[in-house]
Amino acid sequence: MRTDPGNKSTTAEFEKALNRTGDGQYVLRLYLTGSTIRSNRAVTAIKILCERYLKGRYDLEIVDLRQHPDRADAAQIFALPTLVKVLPLPSRRLVGDLTDPDRVLIALDLKPAKK
Amino acid sequence: MKTGSENIMEQADGTPTLELAKAPTGIHGLDELTGGxxxxxxxxxxxxxxxxxxxxxxxxxxxxxxxxxxxxxxxxxxxxxxxxxxxxxxxxxxxxxxxxxxxxxxxxxxxxxxxxxxxxxxxxxxxxxxxxxxxxxxxxxxxxxxxxxxxxxxxxxxxxxxxxxxxxxxxxxxxxxxxxxxxxxxxxxxxxxxxxxxxxxxxxxLLDHRVAENMATRRLRIVKYRGSNHGTSEYPFLIDAGGVSIRTITSMGLKHIASTERVSSGVPRLDAMMGGQGYYRASSVLVSGTAGSGKTSLAAHFAAAAVARGERCLWLAFEESASQIIRNMRSIGIDLEPAVTQGLLRFQAERPTTSGMEMHLVSVRMHVKEFQPRVVVIDPVTNLISLGSLAEIRSLLIRLIDFLKMQQITALFTSLTTDGTCLGATDAGVSSLMDTWLLLRDLESGAEHNRGLHLLKSRGMAHSNQVREFLLTNQGVELRDVYLGPSGAMLMGSARDALEAQEKAAELVREQLTEGKQRELERKRQAMEARIRVLRAEYEVEQAEILKGIGQDQSLADELAGDRIEMGKRREADATATPQTPAPDGK
The missing domain is CATH 3.40.50.300 (P-loop containing nucleotide triphosphate hydrolases)
Incomplete structure (x- = not known):
């Protein structure tokens, strides 16, 4: 984790600052292979979620690793499909076909984590 | 080593079998273990x-x-x-x-x-x-x-x-x-x-890293290798600067060539005990003895002899530092330092406990490979024994000895025994691996310790079975015959010196006696010769007189004969005898 749990006030300020500078802008990358059923499911799911929760403030790139195998190393991908939340920080990796909307929203900080 | 996809091999019974293709690892030992x-x-x-x-x-x-x-x-x-x-x-x-x-x-x-x-x-x-x-x-x-x-x-x-x-x-x-x-x-x-x-x-x-007696040893075992023979035991392996190597007893085998060449032990009398020529080249020599019995000194002689022959010698010291050995050996007249500076002698001194047993084997191999010695001294091998069980030590030594023999290296191991009279169990366990076994014994007699050297065994050569007294002098190791006292007991040290002195005195007395007799004889001879001279003189005088007498008698007889002829002439007698008789020359 990139936060410092030992100093809560600083952590809060840091996150506030991040939200200000980023203006809540999301940078997402979805890595997948070709047009498998699983890939298609993931693409559909993320598009719906983005339109519903992040309309106008997201940048989604879909990367087919069959076409760009070299990008897998740089992005440290091993499971597919993987959605990487590049911004806002902290970065997250959502492994799977994104068919569990609750988990996806929590991972993207669009919904508070369950108690 | 097979690198093709699959090789078809004919078995002994003629049925072709598919031999599994293998990718050599290049790791020392592992390829032997896995058959390629x-x-x-x-x-x-x-x-x-x-x-x-x-x-x-x-x-x-x-x-x-x-x-x-x-x-x-x-x-x-x-x-x-x-x-x-x-x-x-x-x-x-x-x-x-x-x-x-x-x-x-x-x-x-x-x-x-x-x-x-x-x-x-x-x-x-x-x-x-x-x-x-x-x-x-x-x-x-x-x-x-x-x-x-x-x-x-x-x-x-x-x-x-x-x-x-x-x-x-x-x-x-x-x-x-x-x-x-x-x-x-x-x-x-x-x-x-x-x-x-x-x-x-x-x-x-399967790899394993076990700690036994505070020493960690890594071991490797091939649990399964489908379609191939493989070693099934646990084999120790090592990681060092040269990479990984796995040691197996079977990886060497008894294939070394036995040399008939001899190398000097560095002590002429010891060479003499072994048929006058010393150890066999590429043999293993064990020198056991109690503390302070001169094992290292004997090793130093051996090393010095090798260096004198121009051969490289590697000395693995587990007890003393290089400079300590050099100093101590100088005290018995062996200067090893020039050989070190010439690069003919290399000391590798380390405490055995600094690394595990297998590590030592690998470090020996490494040094041997790099330095290419013809002679290796391991002083003392007993310190390695502290690192593991007897079985492990035996296995280590077997591999070490085999390795050295394969390289045609003559190795001298010293071994510390606790008691001079009975051999340590380790000695007995290890000695069967050795070709030559020298035992330095501390013999106690007359309230002093003296050193005795036995040649317990020496494979493939006639050797003396006699105990020698082993002396450390300023000129190095000296072996002397052991005196047997009147009671048949061995006499060494001062007892031997005392006996020697005694014998010397007796000898002197005997010599003096002989001289006296010889003088007496000479005198008698001279007296005899003097008498002979007197007799001869008397004889000569008598001879001269007698000869003179004989001469006078002759002339008298001549004269008488001449008178008779004259008389006959005068008597006109034609005595027959007279004209034939030549007239004697009158003197």
């Missing part, structure tokens, strides 16, 4: 607990493959970053970055950060396949290492998916035809924590 290497084109599971050398063996397999067998390799690391790998292996003498630059090696770090990962549905490991496939294709890799793929289990929770995907991965590796090593962490009851052995069925190698 790992199953080619198949995955091998290498499992063991943390720190037992999995990564190292796997990397060695790739590096040797790339440098020695022309097979590029991909190292996919799940635990260490590529920079860390490169720096770790630089200390073992492998320049991974250079191999990477030459496209002989590809390092690929798969970073799994569990805290960043959220599972949101179904997935597969296609990303890993793509990366691995890309890496393999980019350098034409023939070998692959996955270290440690079980790290995936820490990042992903759906074990059902992971298991299915791993099964697919191993099948895919086989289809790719790459020889792969998959490492796995040792589990509680299974070989690997997540049961990888279920998927990798061809070859399973």
């Amino acid at each position: 290497g790992l199953p080619k084109g198949r995955p091998t599971l290498l499992c063991g607990s943390a720190g037992c050398g999995k990564t190292l063996i796997a990397m060695e397999f790739l590096v040797r493959g790339a440098t020695e067998y022309g097979e590029p390799g991909v190292f996919m690391a799940f635990e260490e970053r590529t920079e860390e790998l490169a720096s770790n292996f630089a200390s073992l003498g492998h320049d991974l970055n250079a191999l990477v630059a030459q496209k002989k090696l590809m390092l690929n770090f798969v970073h799994i950060e569990p805290s960043e990962i959220e599972e949101t549905g179904e997935y597969d490991l296609e990303g890993l396949f793509i990366r691995l496939g890309h890496a393999i294709d980019s350098i034409g890799a023939k070998r692959v290492v996955l270290d440690t793929i079980e790290a995936l289990f820490s990042g992903l929770n759906d074990t059902a998916i992971l298991r299915a995907e791993l099964r697919r991965l191993f099948r895919w590796l086989k289809d790719k035809g790459v020889t792969a090593i998959i490492t796995g962490e040792r589990g509680e009851t299974t070989f690997t924590r997540h049961g990888l052995e279920e998927y990798v069925a061809d070859c399973v190698i």
